[in-house]
Amino acid sequence: MEAPLLYQPLPVSMAGILTLAEHQQLYEVVSVAVQSDLFAALAEPKSAVELAREKHWETYATECLLDVLFFAGLVQNIDGFYSATAAAATYLHPNSLWRLNHLFENQERPGSLAWQLRQCLAADFQSRGRHEPDWNAERLRQIGVMGLNGSLQATVASVDLAGVSSLLDLGGGHGFYSIALAQKYPELRVTLFDLPPAASLARELVDRFGLADRITCVAGNFLTDDIGTGYDAVLCANILHGDKRDTVLPKVFAALRPGGQLIVKCRVADGVGSLQSALARLVWLTRGGKEMLRQAEWLAFLAQHGFRSLRTVNVWGIFATITGLRP
Known part of the structure; x- marks a missing residue:
């Protein structure tokens, strides 16, 4: 394949x-x-x-x-x-x-x-300490492939990037979101920003899909490094965990041009009720997941950081896709 x-x-x-x-x-x-x-x-x-x-x-x-x-x-x-x-x-x-x-x-x-x-x-x-996972290339590849079971496709289908020229895929990891969006929108240029092991894997996959001329992979730490400005859209897929949100969201707001679109993919407590979702929630807990907010809590939190026109555009299992605009 x-x-x-x-x-x-x-x-x-x-x-x-x-x-x-x-x-x-x-x-x-x-x-x-x-x-x-x-x-x-x-x-x-x-x-x-x-x-x-x-x-x-x-x-x-x-x-x-x-x-x-x-x-x-x-x-x-x-x-x-x-x-x-x-x-x-x-x-x-x-x-x-x-x-x-x-x-x-x-x-x-x-x-x-x-x-x-x-x-x-x-x-x-x-009460025990939690440790940041080892984001090595194989772990990221596994996460990326698992997302292709319909979760990634549901997010891409639920957002409209027609007329959007530039997108920042923040913490883009495996690169599959960047690749899927670039495939669907031929005029879109993507900057994927993540830690060096992730950026290296993404660069390899982008090359394999023949999209190196439209997807740029940048190595860096989005918690401490400059992530750029002037983007038409920013995607934050499963990176806004509790201890990072207050640091990342002001940087995302500043990275967007006025009128730019925010796309958030996140786990939610009020997702689809099913055995598959219940297992996913439990597995997330066992692998260090600290919280699962309800959709209304996510919308309120994003509004507190200045984003407007917020709405949930898709719910798939324990995941929701939320969009909003920078005024």
């Missing part, structure tokens, strides 16, 4: 492969629940707070776990109180004659999802 149009569905679908991976993730999550006797604890309805207190678990991690089990059909949620479904009570309760718990005797290897979930459930987890 050579140089496809990235703003369209890929010629070879990855859906079957992703489904296999999701099955493995779900198995590991259920194994933690079974080995923790969670379904015995939910013989009577409990809130997430009550369950967390009983199990000495961290509350938000408990909520994420229960969300997955709800969409998997193993717990029910009635007005915020969770209890085991008939299937879970019959086949996954440790004292049931019909228990099948032996099917979930998973050996948790360090680094596995089950192992990471247990770390997150530990009551003191939120």
